[in-house]
Amino acid sequence: MSLFWLLHFSAYLAIASSLIKFEDNDLRHKQDGMYLNLYHVAGLDSYLKSTSPFTFSDMFKKDEDHVRYLHSRLTNNEDVRISGTTSPSGKVRGPKPVSIPLKSAIPLDSGNYYVRIGLGTPAQYFSMIIDTGSSLSWLQCQPCKVYCHDQVDPIFNSSTSKTYKTFPCSSPQCSSLKGSTQNKPGCSRKTGSCVYSARYGDLSFTSGYLSQDVLTLTPSETLPSFVYGCGQENQGLFGKTAGILGLGNDKLSMLAQLSNKYGNAFSYCLPTFYSAPSSKGGFLSIGTSSLTSSPYKFTTLVKFPNKPSLYFVDLTSITVAGSSIGVAASSYKFPTIIDSGTVITRLPMPVYTALKDAFVKIISKKFAQLPGVSILDTCFKGSVKTMSIAVPEIQLIFHGGADLSLKAHNTLIEIENGTTCLAFSVSSRLIPIAIIGNYQQQTIKVAYDVANSKVGFAPGGCQ
């Protein structure tokens, strides 16, 4: 249970640092680009003294839901019909009440990363998950007409903001929702306000009013008319965060809305699960100026017709300890999404099997194999620490030579004391896709130069 204890230890640090988080955002800004500190939600949850402890099985279950969501976006069932998005009373309604989970049953959103932002005038502050796999930003909003889950910060009360506005159903922003959320907008008959709805996985769902207000990123960096969803019904896998900041490539995403001022680019470094907040902690930086701070190796973003908002890259080979895993170049012709919201990297079966075999061949000389756990089928007797000396470097190599060179902390995950697994899994057998998950991106700086259609990697970005 070493991870468990580490999480609790970091809880103390999180409390100590929570007061300075916002000021830190401002200090970072002075270095280059516009920086927000980025944290792992496991820290947020322990900071709250949650009654539901972190479990890997919850995390993996949620991760599978997220992967299913990405699958559904790649297949044709895009136009997910949500019945009753509008009703004569003007109330927002979503799926049948039977699907509303009990508060205690909401799994922790334990695989994701969040930043702190302010919304409204005067600003109210929130912990928001960053998601490159979706575009519309939203947060829970009073009066929570249907349902809001528990969150760390007081829920946003739009009536107390002097600058809050909703959009009429006839607005162009309302018409843009279909492209951003894959769902047609609804219209409140009572108020004529535009109603959005978005689904993320089997259970995750948000619906509410398309709105606009002042977004405060740092005390000196604000966006006067930020378009986002004011969620009146929010169910599922968002943990104790207030909502999501969408960084997808779509005109309603936060990125696009900030691009006029900062340029159409961002970069981030995801800290490890158990890192203490520190000066080398994670960050999200918006703007083209953040791309020049490190020697990034870039690969071209691949465009997929009809899926312009997701970030696709071209994975060309994988090596283990410098040797190819022996899969023909032609076998890598599947769509590969790079995503901040999926934890464990997924690979199509033939590639996954070859990677696993190459890895086991080396590591099993020193460490005994154990039965698989949940979605991870390759486990060993040992800890990340003891195994890190023997673990071979895995490289994910992309078109043009950019690579993700994975260290032990990107390759292995310690599920319980003495059981450590290869942190890769197989994607759906039906749809061969790959998803580069956030576990494999930890501590590496990742730059999204959206304006020039490329993604780059640089090692040693944070701890």
Ligand SMILES: *[C@@H]1O[C@H](CO)[C@@H](O)[C@H](O)[C@H]1NC(C)=O
């Ligand atoms: C984990 O296992 C090691 C070796 O088996 C042991 O020394 C250590 O005390 C254990 N740690 C915890 C927190 O149980």
Ligand SMILES: *[C@@H]1O[C@H](CO)[C@@H](O)[C@H](O)[C@H]1NC(C)=O
């Ligand atoms: C929201 O703010 C309004 C105006 O200040 C207040 O009347 C209302 O009670 C608040 N709602 C909640 C749930 O706090």
